[in-house]
Amino acid sequence: MGHPMTDQQILRVGVVGAGNISGAYFDTFPRLENLRVTAIADLDPARATLGAKEVPGARALTPEELYAAPDVDLVLNLTIPAAHAEVAHAAIRAGKHVYGEKPLAATTAEADTLLEAADAAGVRVGCAPDTVLGTGVQTARAVLDAGEIGAPVAATAFMVTPGHERWHPAPEFYYRPGGGPLLDMGPYYLTALITLLGPVRRVVGMSATPRGTRTIGSGPRSGTEFPVEVATHVTGVLEHENGALSTLLMSFDVWAGSLPRIEVYGTGGSLSVPDPNGFDGEVRMFRAGAKEWEPVPERGGYPGASRGYGVADLARALADGGPHRADGRLAYHVLDVMESLLAAARSGESAWVTSTCERPAAVPAGARPEAQ
Incomplete structure (x- = not known):
């Protein structure tokens, strides 16, 4: 496993949207050493509370409290597709990195403004699917x-x-x-x-x-x-x-x-x-x-990847300064x-097709997202 990760190497994640898909991420995160869920928010406070009970060390917040939380580095956006851009913009305004479920936004026009805002704020945008x-x-x-x-x-x-x-x-x-x-x-x-x-x-x-x-x-x-x-x-x-x-x-x-x-x-x-x-x-x-x-x-x-490995790959990229694979431009x-x-x-x-993107770097055999 190598040396334990320090707090500076761990990306603190706040989850917005505690619906069905969140469980898949919560099942994966405990085995990803460079991620820690610190906060969970949902428009339904009861769902946020239930989600926080499933994740040791996480607390239930309102979305506004989560965006402002000093112990949240990245917002994991698991809301419905129609809300993806709105939540991402709120996170970016708060200076947080964002990783969301697909699609990036409802339209390319919405996605344009999202990526422009992230560039201006100096934060990263990641997006599912990470199945690849x-x-x-x-x-x-x-x-x-x-x-x-x-x-x-x-x-x-x-x-x-x-x-x-x-x-x-x-x-x-x-x-x-x-x-x-x-x-x-x-x-x-x-x-x-x-x-x-x-x-x-x-x-x-x-x-x-x-x-x-x-x-x-x-x-x-x-x-x-x-x-x-x-x-x-x-x-x-x-x-x-x-x-x-x-x-x-x-x-x-x-x-x-x-x-x-x-x-x-x-x-x-x-x-x-x-x-x-x-x-x-x-x-x-x-x-x-x-x-x-x-x-x-x-x-x-x-090996053994599941939903959330794209977030860990983004955390690894932040630590080493390289590109992340499940990228917003892809x-x-x-x-x-x-x-x-x-x-x-x-x-x-x-x-x-007016846009293009970089073909993401290959993942070496046997790699782990927190150390390559």
Whole structure:
């Protein structure tokens, strides 16, 4: 494990938003030596109090008290997507670093002001998903970076489901502006594609809304019908800056599919990448001239990673002065790609993606986020 970390090396975290997703972070943080949760806030004080009971050493505060707290260095923003920008701005005004759940903001216009404010304040912005820091995507990246399937030519990324209303007791927000399969699940797949192949410069797309209403399938409101206000089937092609073409399919209209999650095709072989909504999974490679796929042993990524490793990676970057991987500018580019794809689907023309980002540094095999 090495030497114990000093207080100066530990990033003190204040959590805003104590809903369902917070539990995943609270389960992870005890094994991350460079993080300590000191405060928890929620618009519902009872939830903040309950959350503080789960985390030794944390206390329940109001959001305003948390932003002002001297023992909070970073605000972990776990609020609903519509509040992401508002909470981030409040934290930045207080001089705190920010790490948030995806998306970075509801729109690129909101995200622009957020990043500008952070730059002006000299604080860092991080954003989920950090699933790409696990052994699944990072092992696939190690294969690509070593040139073992040649130069990347193309990729496919598919996420299909019949819709979240089957299991979610209040699913309406998935079918309103800001929702839909692309904005809900796209960040996982696009962050993985950009980690593997680099940023995107142009997109084409089409979308459809096959059903105008959906019916809640579980919970006390089961049987309730509600309107669909967004495209529920989105497909497109992304042209990466390196020339590779990724085909993307995101759908809430498919009952079953045997399509791969992500595959990358190169001049010398193919690569099967595990579900980017998880941190690990088997990577397989098919070499030119081979007769079958072969499993690839772990060759990169934080072993045993789970939600919160992106925060620890940011803490490590603050300590050593280097870049952090789950970066706000990467999350901005992902949001820009999604907006551009939907715009292309509406216009029937290709759309240029005006932003770009740095491809995050690879995570070495066996690395720990607090010491590399």
